[in-house]
Amino acid sequence: MADLSKEDIQALGRAVGLDIQEPELTEVMYSLNALLESLDAINPPGLEEVEPLPIILPPA
Numbered sequence: 001m002a003d004l005s006k007e008d009i010q011a012l013g014r015a016v017g018l019d020i021q022e023p024e025l026t027e028v029m030y031s032l033n034a035l036l037e038s039l040d041a042i043n044p045p046g047l048e049e050v051e052p053l054p055i056i057l058p059p060a
Helices: 004-013 022-040
Strands: none
Touching: 004 022
16 A cells, blocks of 8 residues: 555545644654554455455344
């Protein structure tokens, strides 16, 4: 996965009602990219091909 750019981070922030500006923008960008890289490392190969199961909750 490609790293998120500062513009990507600002767009994501605006989508949830946040206006992220410098110097926090750089820190958020590095943190999110590090998080995505860590999550990608634990993503087992072939996971995209597994069909998700529906969540069926017991009657209340």
